[in-house]
Amino acid sequence: MSAIDIEKVRSETPGIQVSTHLLASGSALMPQCVVNAVIEYTQLEAQFGGYEAQAQQADKLERVYSSVARHIGANTREIAVMENATVGWCHAFYALPLKRGARILTCEAEYAANYVAFLQRAKRDDLRIEVIPSDETGALDITALENTIDDDVGLIAITWIPTNGGLVNPAAEVGKIAQAHGVPYLLDACQAAGQMRIDVAxxxxxxxxxxxxxxxxxxxxxxxxxxxxxxxxxxxxxMIDHFGAPWVARDRYELRDDARRFETWENSCALRAGLGAAIDYADQIGIDLIAERISMLAEQTRSLLAEDPQITLHDLGSTKCGIVSFSINDTDPEAVIQHMAAERFVIGASQPSSTRIDAERRSLPTVLRIAPHYYNTEYDITQAVARLRSYGFA
Ligand SMILES: Cc1ncc(COP(=O)(O)O)c(C=O)c1O
Incomplete structure (x- = not known):
């Protein structure tokens, strides 16, 4: 396994000329091949019309499913391409039959979009939401999960990596328990995808x-x-349409026999082409190399920030991911972000309402987030931390 060719990936990332982007947990910089895939597809639509372009590019669009499937160790029948993670998550969640009184088990780091959906179904279908406590490291407590399972548990739904920090929940151990007890398991892998290996098996x-x-x-x-x-x-x-469920007789539809039953007829083919290109690009580089480099840059960030007594790091867990969360004494996070932006450094923040259970438990303020990607360098990190210090809080 050879190392990532950093110069090459940087030369293939146009955004690097514009800013030092340290917010992959928000929306990372696209490589040029992804931009090209979207533009080239859009050009075809401009030249031939959308339907004709789709017919011409049918094989390429089909390959997007194989790319996603290969990337996570699934087969193509098990993949639905969606317009975002939330729509995908909701499709699974709202489809799942849950009897009245059923318990939904989740984690303290659960993402806001998922939790409000729990609240809605709990109200509508008379379900109970139960938050599994965290262990001493801040990760979901596996023993507590195991001990609470009974016949009323209808679903385990957790976030693998939260939006608000470096925690990596023990997603595979949760899977083992879910499987052993025959409980459906819905995993939010939004922040994990592209950051570390995903193997659904x-x-x-x-x-x-x-x-x-x-x-x-x-x-x-x-x-x-x-x-x-x-x-x-x-x-x-x-909910269905005539793509996911063709209208086969006046009084009957037939669900597709694959995961595309959750899709609808109309989609952005150009963006799908871009998604396929992004996944292929990540796989060419190698997801394990990507994970290793992100982890190295995040650890560098944490150790530099930790040197400053005005900074509090908020990351939980024994193994941490590439999202570094912190706050600075007596400073307004938005003003810090603006200060960094003026210096062409992109960092971000996460509001307590994005992860309310965890934020309330730890009395978290709005936390600042730095999330480097493999295209960042150690120099980017030292410069970013120096710029933070120049804000004048030290
Ligand atoms: C943990 C987590 N889950 C889900 C989402 C939602 O993803 P999307 O905006 O693509 O629906 C996010 C977005 O920040 C997230 O951080």
Whole structure:
């Protein structure tokens, strides 16, 4: 396994000329090949019309499913291409039959979009939401999860990596428990995709959702849903159209027999082409090399920030990912972000309302986020931390 050719990937990333972008957890810089895939596809639509372009590019568009499937160890039948992670997640969640009184088990780091959906179904279908406590490292407590399972548990739905920091929840261990007890398992892998290896067999999840624009470096408006084969025989989407469920007789539709039953007829083919290009690009580089480099840059960031007594790091977990969260005494995060932007450094923030359970438990303020990608350098990190210090809080 040879190292990533950093000069090459940087030369293939036009945004590097514009800013030092350190926010892959928000929306990363696309490589040129992704931009080209979107533009070239759009040009075809301009020249031939959308339907004709789609017919010409049918094989290429089909290959997007194989790229997603290969990337996560699934088969193409198990993949639905979506416009974002949330739509994918919701399709799985709202389709799942849950009896009245059923318990939904989740984690303290659960993402806001998922939690409000729990609240809605809890209200509508009389379900109970239960948050599994975290262990002493801040990760979901596996023993607590195992101990609470009974026949009323209808779903385990957790976020693997939260939006607000470096925590990596034990997603595969959760999968083992879910499998052992026959409980459906829905995994939000939005921040994991493109940052680390995803293998649905190892994770033992029934459903997995992810987005294109973050660590995968795809265009905005892309994502995917994985649905384990065993669900394809029975799972009825909460809403359908004549693509996912062709209208075969006046009084009857027939669900497609693959995960595309969750899709609708109209889509952005150009963005899909971009998503496919992004995944192929990541796989050419190698996801394990990507993970290793992100981890190295994130650790460098943490150790530099930790040197400053005015800075508090907020990352949880024993193994941390590429999202570094912190706050600076007596400073307004938005003003810090603006200060960095003026110096052409892109960092971000995460509001307590994005991960309310965790934020309330730890009394977190709005935290600042630095999330380097493999195209960043150690120099980027030292310069970013120096610019932060120049804000004048030290
Ligand atoms: C953990 C997590 N889950 C889900 C999402 C939602 O992804 P999308 O905006 O693509 O729907 C995000 C976005 O920030 C996220 O961080």
């Amino acid at each position: 190892e994770l033992q999840c029934d459903f997995l959702s992810a987005t294109g624009r973050k660590f995968l470096r795809g265009p905005r408006g892309t994502g995917f849903l994985y649905v384990k084969e065993k669900w394809l025989a029975s799972l009825e989407p909460a």
